[in-house]
Amino acid sequence: MFRDGEIEGVVFKPLKRFSDHRGWLVELYREDELPEANHPVMSYVSETQPGVARGPHFHHDQSDLFAFVGPGTFKLYLWDARKDSPTYLHKHVSLVGEGNLQSVIIPPGVVHAYKNVADRPGWVFNVPNRLFAGRGKKEPVDEIRYEEVPDSPYVLD
Numbered sequence: 001m002f003r004d005g006e007i008e009g010v011v012f013k014p015l016k017r018f019s020d021h022r023g024w025l026v027e028l029y030r031e032d033e034l035p036e037a038n039h040p041v042m043s044y045v046s047e048t049q050p051g052v053a054r055g056p057h058f059h060h061d062q063s064d065l066f067a068f069v070g071p072g073t074f075k076l077y078l079w080d081a082r083k084d085s086p087t088y089l090h091k092h093v094s095l096v097g098e099g100n101l102q103s104v105i106i107p108p109g110v111v112h113a114y115k116n117v118a119d120r121p122g123w124v125f126n127v128p129n130r131l132f133a134g135r136g137k138k139e140p141v142d143e144i145r146y147e148e149v150p151d152s153p154y155v156l157d
Contacts, residue, residue, distance in 0.1 A: 001089065001153050002079055002089050002090065002091035002153065003089060003090060003091065004090070004091055004092070004093075005087060005090035005091070005092065006087060006090065006092060007078050007080045007085075007087045007090050007092050007110060008080065008082075008085050008086050008087040009085070009105075009107035009110070010078055010092065010104065010105065010106055010107065010110060011104070011105040012094075012102055012103075012104050013033075013102065013103045013104075014100075014101065014102060015027070015028070015067065015069060015101035015102060015103055016101070017069070017101060026067070026069045026101060028067040028069070028103060028125055028127065029065060029067070029103060029127060034065070034105075037063070037129065038063050038065060038105055038129050039129060040065060040127035040128065040129060041128070041129055041130060041131055042127070042128060042131055042132065043125065043126065043127045044125070044126055045123055045124070045125050045126075046123070046124050046126070047121050047122070047123055048072070048074075048114075048115075048116040048121065048122050048123075048124065049116060049121055050072075050116050050117075050118055050119055050120060050121065050122075051115070051116065051117075052115065052116055053113055053114065053115035053116075053156055054113060054114055054115075054124075055077070055111075055112055055113025055114065055145075055146075055147070055154075056077065056079070056111050056112065056113035056145075056146045056147065056152070056154035056156070057111065057112070057113070057143050057144060057145040057146060057147070058081060058108070058109060058110060058111040058112065058143075058144050059108050059109075059130070059142045059143055059144075060108055060109070060142050060144070061108050061130060061142050062108060062128050062129060062130040062142050062143075063105055063106060063107050063108060063128065063129045063130075064104075064105070064106045064112070064126055064128050065103060065104070065105050065106075065126065065127045065128065065129070066103065066104045066106065066114075066124055066125065066126050067102075067103045067124070067125040067126075067127075068096035068097040068100075068101065068102050068103075068104070068114075068124060069097070069098075069101050069123070069125070070097055070098030070101070070122070070123070071097075071098060071118070071120060071121070071122055071123060072097050072098060072116050072118040072120060072121060072122015072123060073095055073096070073097040073098050073099060073100075073116070073117050073118045073122065074095070074096055074097045074114040074115060074116055074117065074118075074122060074124065075093060075094075075095055075114065075115045075117050075156075075157070076093065076094050076095075076096050076104065076112070076113075076114045077091070077092075077093050077112065077113045077114065077115075077154070077156055078091065078092040078093070078106065078110055078111070078112050079091050079110065079111040079112075079153075079154055080109075080110055080111075081109055081110070081111050082109035082110065085109070093157075095117070096114075097118070097122060098118070098122075111146065111154050113154065113156055115156055130142060
């Protein structure tokens with residue numbers, strides 16, 4: 001059903017690690033380099049155990065801006081489920097994280113998942129452009145999940 005290819009609106013940006021005798025620093029995003037529609041309103045970091053996946057899921061209104069800087073390496077899966085997109089039914093898979101530092105903007109309607117393919121826990125930073133469960137956590141969560149859907153077209157290797 002899906003074919004390999006780039007996905008309209010998904011933006012990959014290589015990240016740079018600056019190291020010295022104190023340690024290292026990676027700039028995750030700059031407001032002056034992001035479209036206004038993607039300006040973050042919250043942030044979080046998650047740890048994912050080796051061999052574990054998060055997703056697949058998508059958001060109706062939220063864009064995610066993930067930063068994969070290590071530790072760990074992730075297989076990132078993207079599926080364009082937006083019927084009005086020029087890249088509808090494209091699938092994109094890439095390795096991101098410790099060996100390939102990337103930030104990735106994932107627009108609404110793009111189904112996404114990532115799996116830790118390293119032999120140790122890995123971290124992912126997210127600075128989405130919408131509040132989880134809205135202001136005061138009083139609104140429905142903008143997330144359609146497929147992890148438990150039988151015969152889902154969104155399959156991880």
